Amino acid sequence: MRYMLIVKATPQSEAGEFPPDAERMFAEMAEFNNELIAAGVMLDGAGLQPSKAGKRIRFEGRGNTFVTDGPFAETKELISGYWILECKDMDEALSWARKVPFVEGELELRPFFEPEAFEGLVSDEVMEQEKGWREAQRERALKAQA
Template sequence: MRYLMIVKATPMSEAGAFPPDAEKLFAEMAEFNNELIAAGVLLDGAGLKPSSAGKRVRFQGRGNTVVTDGPFAETKELIAGYWIIQCKDMDEALSWARKIPFDDGEVELRPFSEPEDFEGLVTDEVMEQEKAWRDDQAARAPKADA
């Protein structure tokens, strides 16, 4: 099962600033990411630019959208980065989340809705296509160097 580990934004990340010990933190994050890759768990991960570089698209009826430029006010509701990991269950995903080398901050852990969750709601053809896309994503995931 896939899980999204969501790194919550902070006032510092929203300012586009790095902590004073950024070099040490980046080295620890590289080590953590390499551990995820070596374990065959990491599917994707990245840091995100501050919300000032983003836009929100609000839908108000089909085809009617409103675009709002960042920055966005509620830092606690923003995302500064993420990992997508493949684990057997929530306990395994939680064990990885606990290893993130943060001194402070918050990470939210959420399972993906998988194609099987929609069984009976979509056709078998749609289910197979969704599974094929998921398998393709997994095949493209980073691999540890041999």
């Protein structure tokens, strides 16, 4: 099962600043990422630029979109990075989350909806197509890590 491990933004990350010990932090993060990759758990992961570099797209009816430029208020509702993990269950994903080499900060761990969750709601053809997309994404992630 896939999980997203979400790194919550901080005022510092929203300002586009790295901590004073950034060199050590990046080295520890690289070590952690390599451990995830070696265990075959990490499918993807990245840090995100501050929200001032982003846009929000709001929909109000089909074809009616409104774009708002960042930055966005409420840092506590923003994310600054993520990992996509493939684990056997929530307990395994949580054990990896506890190993993230943060001194402070906050993470959120959430499972993905997998194709099986939509059985009975979509056709078998759509289910198989979705499973094929997921497998292709997984294969690309594994090749990129090799």
